[in-house]
Amino acid sequence: MTFWEIIVSMLGQGLFTTIVTTILAAILALVLGFAGGLMRLSNNRFVRFIVAIYVEVFRGTSLLVQLFWIYFVLPMFGITMSALTAAVLAIGLNYGAYTSEVVRSGIQSVDKGQTEASIALNFTPAQRMRRIIIPQAFIIMLPNLGNQLIELFKSTSLVALITLTDLTYQANVLNASTLQTTEIYTALLVLYFLIAWPLTKGIQILERKLTEGRM
Amino acid sequence: MVWDWSYAFDILPEIASALSVTISATVVGFILALVLGLIWTLLIRSTNKIVHHVANGIVRFIRNTPLLVQLYFIFYVFPSIGIALDPFTAGVIGLGVHYSTYLSEVFRSGIESVGPGQWEVATALNFTKRKTWTRIILPQAIPPVIPVIGNYFITMFKETPLLSAITLVEILQTAQNIGASTFRYTEPLTIVGVLFLVLSYPASLLIRRLELKIAERY
Numbered sequence: 273m274t275f276w277e278i279i280v281s282m283l284g285q286g287l288f289t290t291i292v293t294t295i296l297a298a299i300l301a302l303v304l305g306f307a308g309g310l311m312r313l314s315n316n317r318f319v320r321f322i323v324a325i326y327v328e329v330f331r332g333t334s335l336l337v338q339l340f341w342i343y344f345v346l347p348m349f350g351i352t353m354s355a356l357t358a359a360v361l362a363i364g365l366n367y368g369a370y371t372s373e374v375v376r377s378g379i380q381s382v383d384k385g386q387t388e389a390s391i392a393l394n395f396t397p398a399q400r401m402r403r404i405i406i407p408q409a410f411i412i413m414l415p416n417l418g419n420q421l422i423e424l425f426k427s428t429s430l431v432a433l434i435t436l437t438d439l440t441y442q443a444n445v446l447n448a449s450t451l452q453t454t455e456i457y458t459a460l461l462v463l464y465f466l467i468a469w470p471l472t473k474g475i476q477i478l479e480r481k482l483t484e485g486r487m
Numbered sequence: 488m489v490w491d492w493s494y495a496f497d498i499l500p501e502i503a504s505a506l507s508v509t510i511s512a513t514v515v516g517f518i519l520a521l522v523l524g525l526i527w528t529l530l531i532r533s534t535n536k537i538v539h540h541v542a543n544g545i546v547r548f549i550r551n552t553p554l555l556v557q558l559y560f561i562f563y564v565f566p567s568i569g570i571a572l573d574p575f576t577a578g579v580i581g582l583g584v585h586y587s588t589y590l591s592e593v594f595r596s597g598i599e600s601v602g603p604g605q606w607e608v609a610t611a612l613n614f615t616k617r618k619t620w621t622r623i624i625l626p627q628a629i630p631p632v633i634p635v636i637g638n639y640f641i642t643m644f645k646e647t648p649l650l651s652a653i654t655l656v657e658i659l660q661t662a663q664n665i666g667a668s669t670f671r672y673t674e675p676l677t678i679v680g681v682l683f684l685v686l687s688y689p690a691s692l693l694i695r696r697l698e699l700k701i702a703e704r705y
Contacts, residue, residue, distance in 0.1 A: 332684040332691070336648040337659060341680060344672045348489055422551070429553035433652060440556060447563070454567050457560045461552045468551035 273450060278459045286442030287463070293359050293428045293438060298421055300364025305371025310401070312376045323372065330369035336430055338362045343434045359431040367424050374420065378413035379405055411482055418475035422468055429464070439463060495674040498665050502678050505661040512579055512657065513644045519583025520643070521636075524590030528598065531591070546588045554585045555649050562653040578650035586643050593635050597628035634698040641687050641694070648679075658682060 273281070311323045330338065339362040343355065353361070382405050390400040432441035443460040447453055530542035549557070558581040565572060572580070601624055609619040651660035662675035 328688055329684060332645075332688045333680045334645040334648045334659075334683050336651075337676065337680050337683060340659070340663075340672075341676050344666070345676050348673045426551075426553040429555040430649070432555075440553070440559075443556075443559075453563050457556065457564050460556050461548075461560060464552045464556060465548055469547070472551060 273452060273455070275455050275459060278446065278452065278455050279463065281446065282439055282442050282459065282463060285437055286439040289356070289431075289436060289438040289441075290428050290467075293356065293363070293431055293436070294425045296360040297363035297367065297428070298424055300360060301367035301371050301420070301424065302417075304364060304368025305375050308368060308372030309375025309379065312372060313379060327369045327372055330366050331373075335362065335366045335427055336433065338366055339430055339434055355431070355434050355436040358434060359428070359436050363424060363427060363431075367420060367427075371417070371420060374413050374416040375409070378409040378416075381412050382408045414475075414479050414482065418472075418479065421475065422472055425468055425471065426464065490673060490677075491671070494669075494671065495678060498675055499678060501665065502658055502661050502675060502682070505656065505658045506682065508575070508655065509644070509647045509657040512575065512582065512647050512650060512655070513640070516579045516582035516586070516647075517640050517643055519579065520586040520590050520639070523583060523587035525594055527587060527591035528594040531595070532598075546591060549585060550588045554581060554646060555652060557581050557585055558649060558653050574650065574653050574655035577653055578647075578655050581653075582643055582646060582650070586639055589639060590636065593632050593639070594628070597632040598624060600631060601627045630704075631701060634694050634701060637694040637697065638691070641690050644690075645683060645687060 308323050308326065311319050312327075314320055339359065342353075342362045343358040346353070346358075386404055386408065387400065390404045395404065428438060429440040431438050432444060435441065437445075439460060443456050447456045450456070527542055527546050530538055531546065533539050533542070558578060561572065561581050562574065562577040565577070605623055605627065606619070609623045614623065647657055648659040650657055651663070654660075656664070658679050662679045663672075665675045666672035
């Protein structure tokens, strides 16, 4: 096979799985991150404690170990899931823990005067968060969230190790059948780069657009 | 029974003994990342346009591709150009090269935080370029970023299980081997998770304290 045939043959199922895993895991991570970040700032000690445990456990152990644990150990407790579900769950939970710290520090870095002003204007706590604090905190969080999206995208290559047919998995299969190792893994690196690099640039442009005239 | 304590204690020594592989891979990879990271930073700062662009391009490429694929590349493709590496060496190189690009960014931010006055003073006092770096700039640029560097050490430690994909027998691979021979994965995989947590959590607390201390001083 030529280099181009190799690239084209990886563009189908493999690319699709990689992108789907990235999108689903990113959504889960964002939801968990915002929920966790807000709960970390709760006045209730118990809520804070629960989130702290979640964050420390998922940041303190390795993503690959979590992935294996969810895919190979949970079935022993009667919880069986497809490779895709396990992948999305593991990556989402892992990056959700990191995102919650980004969200927490973003919210904390909004000036105190903003909170005081919204209390003075008789906003309810929910309105205060939604209308005043989060819109400002989000812009502060954006660079970190962007970096995490790139890291998350790259980490989806691990799902090949639980036999999910993503780009990396497909390269391994192709390698086993054609033995064109050099071309295949070079093509794989190039493909990942061609997705990650525009993503990085896109986030930078978005950042600039959103912060225009604000910071 | 879902969890068997006596089995867990039976296999614990075997998994724990593989920790030496995990930790030495982390340490050697980290040293490589530090040295190479500093080299990238200096090359990118070079006034020579070609050196700047080439170094920048390489760093960008490495940062935007997954470590796992880089490991495959080093382990499976290098032999075809005559460089056959054992799993440990390949793993350490992959880990070190990958994280050197992150550390280079950390060094850059450290160097940029040194005020322009320091450069001017070094020039005024007739310091050589080498002395300016070793005596003036780096001693001020590095200490404030030590906590960030420490965090990357912990991150690298947690990435070492990827090395099992290129057949290095570290703790995750040991746990899997045990699981494959006994058909019980619950205990070995849980032990690996707990070991990571027990080692990395106190380390991250230590770094948080260091961070506060350094923040006081700078």
